[in-house]
Amino acid sequence: MPTPPQPRTAPLPPEQRTAAAPAEAPYAPQRVPAQRRQAPAAAPTEPSLFPAGGHPPVRQTAPVGPSAASAPHAGAPTAQAAPHAGAPTARTAPPAGPSAAHTTPASEPSAAPASQEGTPPDAVLIQRTMATVTPVADKVTSYFYALLFVRHPDLRPLFPAAMDAQRDRLLKALLTAAEHIDNTDVLVPFLQNLGRGHRKYGTRPEHYPAVGECLIGSLSRYAESVWDDETEAAWVRAYTTISQVMIDAAAADELRSPAWWHAEVVSHELRTPDIAVVTVRPDQPYPFLAGQYTSVETPWWPRIWRHYSFASAPRSDGLLSFHVKAVPAGWVSNALVHRARPGDVLRLGPPAGSMTVDHTTDSGLLCLGGGTGIAPIKALIEDVAEHGERRPVEVFYGARTDHDLYDIDTMLRLQQAHPWLSVRAIIDQQAHLQLPDAIREYGPWNEYDAYVSGPPGMIRSGVDVLRNAGIPHERIRHDSLEELVASGS
């Protein structure tokens, strides 16, 4: 049973809107989360191809077409291929989707490579390729999409009209997955999520070979100095595994969920000039867990999706709320903050993310929420409350200025209602320690599970601070950094 964290120094002034505002927090802990980390990008490492016997070999249903791929790197793709069509932002547009042929439940991954005598393991070959192409990542990206759209123009409509800086999300996801091909614990949930998420783009299994072919075509061109048959074979195996896991996950998901939901805006509350709380009513039941996020498409920017966390635990009226901050050049965020009104209909993708509460344990929750990253933290608090738990929940709510603490009143109301909850506001300009570091004034935290939500930089430094505070990596939860970086607008 965790003990309440005690300030190691004099408590910060109790002015919530200023620096760290401590709040006494009597409580009686009761359970704790103890899940495993999730995100792919953020965590992976560890080598060792899918361990022998660890995963069944991939089914070869929708794999790549390698050789074709390496063929045409001759010239750069034609100008028309260059992905810039015309309008707003971009998004991924991947391959895959379910198929009647793949009704098997979201599969175990499969995978890979059993290295032959004298042949470097696939992971080594893949890492070598990545090291070679990373310095020219932009060129690889442009070439990949150019190849894809020139050779497979039928796939172009799956992508947003304009392919901007976000255009490489598909490629990034694939490369991230390949890099962690030997870390199934991280890779499989990532890919299953990716496969399910791609249903809303209209991807089908037959799209996968096209993407794989262009992936390998681009890599072989820009990693020419290290490319050989073995390397190509390693990438083919990796991509075959990746695509199969995605296809299987999409097929399994198709049996139980729609590819997307329509959701009507029922309220729109401008909290600051650039932050809105948007509440929607999905057209069908939308099951999710507190702490998860979804992707949102507005009617004004078709096929441009951005991620937002649910700002409340599941409600009996089925409504969902999001906290949206309009960011410069953010197509979706500006539309949601400045244009959306009750009656507008959005599209939602499936829920995703594992920053959820494990109700089978009783440790305390240490939550760091920066800016609108406080949204899922609020959902987690409601979740703990609804489960009737009295475990300690310690929230550090960070903002750059007083004015940016747009949800402090809600948090203070929750604190008043729940004696086990403590909320401390940390304002950059007023606190002598900023958000992640501020937790060092309190503690000990080693018996807590940690939740970090906010800008990618805050998550990175937050994880460091939490590790230094004695919380093991597997008890620190946050959304995928890659998803966050890609969802900023």
Ligand SMILES: NC(=O)C1=CN([C@@H]2O[C@H](COP(=O)(O)OP(=O)(O)OC[C@H]3O[C@@H](n4cnc5c(N)ncnc54)[C@H](O)[C@@H]3O)[C@@H](O)[C@H]2O)C=CC1
């Ligand atoms: N809207 C939502 O549902 C969710 C949003 N997010 C993410 O949260 C972020 C919110 O952005 P803003 O409200 O503009 O937050 P912000 O940029 O104003 O920062 C909020 C807090 O994080 C701290 N911070 C920022 N960068 C940091 C760094 N590199 N190291 C340490 N601390 C840092 C700031 O000091 C401040 O206290 C976005 O990146 C968004 O993607 C995350 C989860 C859910």
